[in-house]
Structure formats: C-alpha cells, structure tokens
Amino acid sequence: MKNNSNKASTYWDNFHKDIKGYGAFRPDPVLSRYLKLISKGKVLDLGLGEGRNALFFAKNGFEVKGIDISETAIQSCIKRAKEAKLEIDVKLQNIRDLDIPENTYSLIIATMVLQFLNKKERDIIFKKIKKGLKENGIFFMRVFSLQDPSYKIKLESDKIEMIEHDTFFLKKRNMCIHYFSEKEVKFIFKDFQIINFSEIYSLDLAHGEPHYHGMIMCMGKKI
Ligand SMILES: C[S@@+](CC[C@H](N)C(=O)[O-])C[C@H]1O[C@@H](n2cnc3c(N)ncnc32)[C@H](O)[C@@H]1O
Secondary structure (H helix, E strand, O other), X not given: XXXXXXXXXXXXXXXXXXXOOHHHHOOOHHHHHOHHHOOOOEEEEEOOOOOHHHHHHHHOOOEEEEEEOOHHHHHHHHHHHHHOOOOOEEEEOOHHHOOOOOOOEEEEXXXXXXXXXXXXXXXXXXXXXXXXXXXXXXXXXXXXXXXOHHXXXXXXXXXXXXXXXXXXXXXXXXXXXXXXOHHHHHHHXXXXXXXXXXXXXXXXXXXXXXXXXXXXXXXXXXX
C-alpha cells in the first residue's frame, strides 16, 4: 500500500503561504454552535493549520494542544496566539506518529485533514481518538464527501490512481485523498451519540477561483 511521505508537508507549506488565513480565522461553525456542550478541560486539534479552531478554544478557557506537519502553518498559529496573548501547545508533528494519552481530552478536533490518510492510518487514528477522549468527550470531524466535484473528476481520470476504495493517490502532492460516504462516517461514530451530522454542498470563495465542495461534518459524544 502506498504511504504518504513527509514531502506532503511541502505541499501544505505552499498551501498556507498562498492562502493566508484559511477559513478566514473563524472557528468551524459547528464547533462554536456547540461550545456549551464541551466540558472545560483539554482540547486536541489534529492538523490545526493556522489555528482557527485551536485559538477559539484557548480564548474560551480550554487547555489546547495542536499538531500539524506544516512549519508555515505552525508559525502562523504561534504568531496569532502571541498577538492574542493566548497560550497554546503547538507541535510540528505528523498525525501518523502521534500517541494520544488515554482518557484525557474533552474535545478532539480534526477539520479537513483525515481525508489525507489511507484506510489503515485512518483506522489507527480513529481508535486513538476514541481512547484519548474522556467519558462524554466530544469528537468533531469535517471531511470531503463523495459529493465533492473533485471526486468524480478523479474517478474519471486515467492519470489518477485509485489506491483503495474511494481513495486516490496524488503524485504531484505525494499524498492520498479519500472521499467519505455518510454510511462510513456514521460507522466511525458508531460508539458515539451523534450531536450533529450534516452534509453540505456549497460554493467556496476562500481561495482560488470560486469552486464547489461537498463535505460531511460529524460531532459525537463518546458513550
Ligand atoms: C485544509 S488544512 C485545514 C487546517 C485546519 N484544520 C482548519 O480547519 O483550519 C489541512 C491541514 O492539515 C495538515 N496536515 C495534513 N496532513 C497532516 C498529517 N498527516 N499530520 C498532521 N497535519 C497534517 C496540513 O498541514 C494543513 O495545515
């Protein structure tokens, strides 16, 4: 099975240099909507980017740790934390190498990142996430769905290899990309009480030419 090498971090460094302020520095709307439900404590943000979610939780009194493979993203996040006088523990680290201490977090966030792992890697991190949450801890993820227009383009391309079910290998970026179905996401959350499940198809004006994305967001409480 093809594995993503660390060279993918070059792609993400360029991504963050090109798109300063991904997500317009606003926290994910699902996270801000359900802030009340998250008991005060530790938050882990996987692939935190420039920290739009991590900084939101730091500002709201949580003890936040975040990891990312992009040095550019990390530096931007640290700068923003300093400017806002917020403390946050940020590390340059690959999700694949992360050990999550058991029974520790009130909230684990993974927005727009888990689709870049292959099946085996996803299975491993989902297990770690579940163990890493405290009782009643919350997991939130946002991922690309099968409705994303790029799924169909990849499916029909004879240059892009499908390496696993609904997972493609992007040679230029040296990474894979997976598109999730509703059934698959609900299976991941089978041991959680689902707080919010939503699937959207919407126009993205945040970077490049206006384009559409299909995404699934799911938030669940560990039971
Ligand atoms: C589309 S951005 C989303 C950033 C952030 N989660 C947000 O919603 O604003 C994807 C982020 O995941 C990071 N990333 C991708 N693969 C990763 C991996 N294997 N381990 C850690 N971070 C990763 C990238 O560097 C990038 O910052």
